Amino acid sequence: MSEISGNKEKEPKQQFPVSRRGFLRTGAAVAAMGVMGAIAAPSKMANATVSTLGYEAAGKGKWSKLKPKMSYGGASVSFVEHNDQWLGTSKLLGPVQRTDEQDGGFCLAIRGILGEKAKYGYFQQASRYPMASAFLNPTGAISGPEMVDGPVSPEKLPIPDPEQMSQHIKDLAYYLRADEVGIGKMPSYAYYASTMAPPQGAYAAGAVPPDAPISKAPVTGNLPNVIVVAVEQHLETYLATTGYDGISNSQSFRCYHATANISVIMAQYIRNLGYNARAQHFGNYEAVMGPCLIAAGMGELTRTGDCVAHPRFGFRTKVAAVTTDLPLAPDKPIDFGMLDFCRVCKKCADECPSKAITFDVDPVEHNGYLRWNTDAKICTTFRASNEEGVNCGRCIKVCPWNSKEDSWFHEAGIWIGSKGQGAAKFLKGIDDMFGYGTEIVEDYKWWLEWPELYKIKMPS
Numbered sequence: 001m002s003e004i005s006g007n008k009e010k011e012p013k014q015q016f017p018v019s020r021r022g023f024l025r026t027g028a029a030v031a032a033m034g035v036m037g038a039i040a041a042p043s044k045m046a047n048a049t050v051s052t053l054g055y056e057a058a059g060k061g062k063w064s065k066l067k068p069k070m071s072y073g074g075a076s077v078s079f080v081e082h083n084d085q086w087l088g089t090s091k092l093l094g095p096v097q098r099t100d101e102q103d104g105g106f107c108l109a110i111r112g113i114l115g116e117k118a119k120y121g122y123f124q125q126a127s128r129y130p131m132a133s134a135f136l137n138p139t140g141a142i143s144g145p146e147m148v149d150g151p152v153s154p155e156k157l158p159i160p161d162p163e164q165m166s167q168h169i170k171d172l173a174y175y176l177r178a179d180e181v182g183i184g185k186m187p188s189y190a191y192y193a194s195t196m197a198p199p200q201g202a203y204a205a206g207a208v209p210p211d212a213p214i215s216k217a218p219v220t221g222n223l224p225n226v227i228v229v230a231v232e233q234h235l236e237t238y239l240a241t242t243g244y245d246g247i248s249n250s251q252s253f254r255c256y257h258a259t260a261n262i263s264v265i266m267a268q269y270i271r272n273l274g275y276n277a278r279a280q281h282f283g284n285y286e287a288v289m290g291p292c293l294i295a296a297g298m299g300e301l302t303r304t305g306d307c308v309a310h311p312r313f314g315f316r317t318k319v320a321a322v323t324t325d326l327p328l329a330p331d332k333p334i335d336f337g338m339l340d341f342c343r344v345c346k347k348c349a350d351e352c353p354s355k356a357i358t359f360d361v362d363p364v365e366h367n368g369y370l371r372w373n374t375d376a377k378i379c380t381t382f383r384a385s386n387e388e389g390v391n392c393g394r395c396i397k398v399c400p401w402n403s404k405e406d407s408w409f410h411e412a413g414i415w416i417g418s419k420g421q422g423a424a425k426f427l428k429g430i431d432d433m434f435g436y437g438t439e440i441v442e443d444y445k446w447w448l449e450w451p452e453l454y455k456i457k458m459p460s
Contacts, residue, residue: 064170064181072336073312073404074411076418079297079332082185087369088294088333090301096368098193101285102216105380107196110203111214114377118384119210121456126206128453129246129390133206135253140205142264143283149267156274162327169227169328172269176262178229179317180310184295185330186226186323190288192219201283219286223276223323225330228289228296229262230310230317231255233396235405238316240444243397244353245389246454247447252393255318256282263320270326281320292321297331300338304348304357304395305374311336311414314402337418339363341401342372344424347437348395354382357395387454398437400427 063070085092101107109118126133142148159165166183173181194216202208233251241247260281270277280287290306293299299308299315307315311334349357356379363370383392396402404414417427431437 064167064174066171066174071312074414075311075336076415077311077334077336080335081332082295087187087291088300089335089339090294091363091370092368093365093370094368096187096189098189098191098219099288099367100194100196100216101192101200102194102196102214104200105376106204106384107200108377109380109384110196110200114381114384116458117456118381120458121384121386123203123206123210124456125204125249125390128456129250130450130453131247131250131447132253132390135250135257136205139253139257139260139281139283140202140207142260143199143201143205143281145284147264148279148281148284149277150271152271152276153274159273159327163329165327166329169266169326172266173227173229173262176229176265177231177258178262179232179313180230180298182228182293182296182298182331183328184226184228184292184297184333186224186287187291187295188222190226190291190295191221192286192288194218195284195286199284201281201285205283221278221286221323223278223325225324225326225328226287226292226296227266227322227324227328228292228298228319229259229266229321230293230298230313230319231258231262232313233316233318233393235316235403236441236444237446238393238397238403239439239441240446241393241397242389242440243394244386244392246449246451248389248393249391250447252318252391256320259318259320263322267322267324270322270324273326275324275326277322277324277326279320279322282318287321287323289319289321293319294333295330297334300334300336301363301371302338302348302399302401303342303346303372303374304399305371305376305379307395309338309399309401311418314396314399314404316396316399316402337420337424338401340421341417341424341427344421345400345428347398347400347428347431351394351398351438352379353386353392353394354378356382385456387456389454400431400436403431403437 080088102111106122108114109122112119126136170181197215197217198208198212233255237247237251260283263279263281267277267279278286290308293308299310302309302315309315310317343361346359349359356375358372358374360372363372366373386392400417413427413430416423
């Protein structure tokens with residue numbers, strides 16, 4: 001496989017001469033897992049927030065009646081406390097400033113700051129791959145202010161038990177076909193300072209012309225709780241794609257539409273109960289999803305900037321949220337070793353077509369917290385300008401946490417990977433040996449490609 005135009009062709013990686021399915025059918029898997037006993041004690045990132053209160057995720061029948069127990073996919077998970085030094089396992093160094101939506105990567109492309117090709121490439125997402133507009137159009141239809149927010153019923157129904165209501169909300173999320181849900185205390189800095197008007201989603205859907213005037217709309221939301229729902233991007237499709245061909249943005253848009261639908265229905269239901277609720281989805285965000293995910297116990301930051309990985313799905317998901325004052329019992333943030341894993345893996349940085357992902361060992365300061373600084377401008381410029389596909393999800397495809405099939409072997413691998421840096425090196429080695437993430441499984445390819453449509457049409 002060669003990289004995107006302009007980069008040198010990579011040397012093929014040496015892979016184990018047995019397919020992943022063949023491997024699982026042999027005793028080699030058992031032999032490999034025997035190495036677990038030789039793994040050194042975990043070398044965890046220091047985290048002062050590890051809970052000493054004996055907190056556990058809600059037990060059978062309490063998490064949700066539809067999904068009675070939270071599934072972490074085999075990862076070893078502990079729970080951490082909220083305080084002013086940490087958000088989950090993300091170290092806070094000082095005040096985190098609320099950001100403006102228009103300064104986000106794709107909004108920079110919309111504004112023309114990343115060049116004309118990136119601007120028009122972004123505006124033509126829907127037309128450059130026919131499936132994209134099929135998802136974007138209905139998402140746009142539920143993105144208006146009357147859909148994400150609205151009047152609250154004057155009759156406020158009593159909520160005697162926030163824990164019971166939390167279980168009920170999780171039941172509702174699963175009933176609406178979310179793959180995962182969590183509830184958190186809404187961090188004040190997770191709200192944007194201002195949104196871009198019209199919102200980013202309207203531009204993606206082609207509902208706004210490229211020369212439309214752009215303004216800022218101040219965000220005044222301060223609701224105390226956040227419900228986060230996630231829908232996973234289809235694993236077999238990712239196994240069959242390069243990560244940057246035509247299906248890449250449709251993988252995202254399918255999940256954006258699904259989570260938007262869930263959040264709009266959920267927010268309206270809560271308003272019918274007499275409480276404030278605002279849907280936060282791709283078509284009309286007032287909140288940044290990363291800190292919401294962490295606060296709701298849905299994952300940890302990764303090497304890919306502000307992407308948050310879940311123990312079971314990695315960051316092969318798209319999410320939406322509902323901010324609300326409905327009385328709820330929040331879940332606690334989680335620690336499953338993602339920071340230790342990302343310190344040693346670097347596979348996303350190795351495979352990034354735009355070379356936007358850092359190889360730094362340690363996170364660095366960014367806006368009052370520690371993270372690995374993906375260069376958002378380089379990343380976005382490539383994604384919006386890519387003519388070997390439409391957009392890019394290469395980091396999603398190659399991350400060892402994202403590409404695991406449902407099997408005992410991969411659950412065991414995830415358990416290993418959550419046990420510190422030494423264990424992470426072992427899992428990364430197994431991942432490379434079998435070509436996980438970098439392979440293309442042709443048997444899973446179901447969609448059609450029209451590469452002639454990938455070309456960006458520049459104005460004359």
